[in-house]
Amino acid sequence: MIFPFIKYQGTGNDFILFESSKILEDFLTQAKIKELCDRHLGIGSDGLILLCKNAQYDFEMKFYNPDGKLTSLCGNGSRCAVHYAIERGIVKSKTVNFLASDGAHSAELIGPNIIRIKMKNVEKFNKGKRYFIFDTGSPHYILFTRSEINTYKLINTAKKIRFSEKFKAKGINVNIARIRKKGIEIRTYERGVEDETLSCGTGVVAVALASYLYSGSGDNVTVFTKGGELKVKFLFDEEKKFHEIFLEGAVVKIFEGKVEF
16 A cells, blocks of 8 residues: 655654554554664654544644654654644644643744744753753753763763663663853754754753753753754743743755555
8 A cells, every 4th residue: 555654854853754544553563664764775764753633632643763663752753743734734723732642732833834832841850960861751861061062972972871771771862962152052862763863852952951950041042953953942930840841943844755565
């Protein structure tokens, strides 16, 4: 059978997007998803998105890592899914309510190809001597550096953390960040991809929140990834901790295609 798909990217974080059906989901085994995401043997992507019907929401988003496993929230993938739903008329307005692995989210088209999503509140986080751990829909380990971020040996450091006894079972994403006057620079190693990606939406949010605690960088920041820039806004108080958290940035439809199973 033949199934249409769209390739999207949000600040270089790229995805294969399908509208789900019972027949399609029967074909999309873990092995098949892994094959589709393979950059040499398949379409190639940082993950696969299924846009599913849901009676209570505009849609439900299921996200699979390149290892073929259903996983936690993808911030950039969510922004791409929202854009697709609006452009294809699945949603008739510029505001969207959708369901993801961590619960309900709202989102909005605020400019040409600019999508802003509301993230879940973050009330708990861990702070170590040299690191922070935040769960912004996906778990993130954050290290700060004053050195040039592009020469930092991220892969070596990240693998030691991600595959340590503490994290190897469920995995954790690892971020290195540098605070500059213009904003925050970030690089991210993603579990499931098991490599550095050009951008990670939940990682960008986690770094923005950690930076607020680490250096008082502010509650409205620009974060620079290898694939482009994203904006994060939030509120913080001792009672509610981090709330009213928004992730904002551009998405791009790369191409449309069909696959035959």
